[in-house]
Amino acid sequence: MSQKTPQAIRGTQDIFGAEAEAFAYVVETFERIRKLYRFRRIEMPVFERTEVFSRSIGETTDVVSKEMYSFEDRGGESLTLRPEFTAGIARAYLTDGWQQYAPLKVATHGPLFRYERPQKGRYRQFHQLDAEIIGAAEPQADVELLAMADQLLKELGIAEGVTLQLNTLGDGNSREAWRSALVEHFAGVRGELSEDSQERLDKNPLRILDSKDPRDKVFVGDAPKIDDFLSAEAQDYFGKVCDGLGAAGVAWERNPALVRGLDYYRHTAFEFVTDRLGAQGTVLGGGRYDGLIETLGGPHTPAVGWAAGIERLAMLVGDKGEDTPEVVVVVEDDAFVTEAIAAITRLRSDGMSAVLIATGSPKKRFDKAAKMNPAAIAFVRSQDGGPIWGVREMREKGDFDFALIVHRTVAGSFNKP
């Protein structure tokens, strides 16, 4: 290990080869699906004023104080690398006049940053797909978003082993009533809870529900259920979401312990989870955040959205492998490099992927060419002082004579022989 080479920043990744192909495959599939559902593409800044995130998330949480990449710019302004998409999009909705397009369906993807300890499927710079519907209060919006997520996972070929867990947090009042009941329930057995959960009881009681500690699980089973606190409207809303999912053919299961840590979440909450990624099982998650836009100083605006970790999806997708070239052009005699460059240019213009090999001994050049497993190898050598082309077909490429096509192209002749 050289002393002088700077190390990559902890939690960042250099993605290469088959992994990069899998990553691109995820993004390309998302782009295709998002158009099917008519979500409009947006590009967002990677950093915002810190308050965009701190106000929406809540000043007090650990999330804001410890887990954001915040820094001061030269003017003394506190800025933060985006830890999520939603807050920035909500800000743009207000500052860019996007309210005129409501209900607005938007999609984007890109890097996000969180100051966390890296582990499997978890990085400091990571990447997400994101889809939001802003200004739509009806349950159909939730359904459409979930149907899109479901189709995405299916088309990525990873739906097997991934399940949609669904819950409702109810409206503001339902949620509050449930929360107090939970606090009361757990406070009664406080001393028997894990240390972590005793702290959660004060800071974030809903989170006790998904504690991994067996000491807590004992009391989670008979904890109050949200269903007993839902208002008639909230119950009706959730019912319509469930019905819609049924109509859309989206399979799901109820998880009454699925919660959100932040107060602006209402009604629908969901996660697509797998057990194939160790401790980081959530592959796509989201919910309705009717309270968010108000925290940024906007009017009450219902909205719902989800985000999905690209590297987690890419891990499930598995190796996509890199394409092999269609043609490898081997320069056997260095006198004809120019001809080879002209020829490979024609190949590429005609839509064939091609690589040029012109280093090493002639023998090694052919070895290298063969190793790339191309459909054909084209080679130029000297004969009577001039260049002469040869083509060798390495594998079948359909019902046409690929070698002949390549030969015509490299030789610069498009006439019939």
Add this chain to the structure above:
RNA sequence: GCGAUCGUAGCUCAGUUGGUUAGAGCGCCGGUUUGUGGUACCGGAGGUCGGGGGUUCGAGACCCCUCGAUCGCCCCA
């Protein structure tokens, strides 16, 4: 922030209870043979064994510190 495991050539790894000039495969470079060519053979470059300190006659192996990686806890917008 906490815990466990790990850190030997570009990559994947060997390296016996601490004992001579630290090895293999792949890759890379060169060559031989084959003379229209993927698989054979020979050779070469490349490592202060993550870094620092300590124990010892002697440390890649043992101890401490440090950095990094992996996985997990916390947190998860």
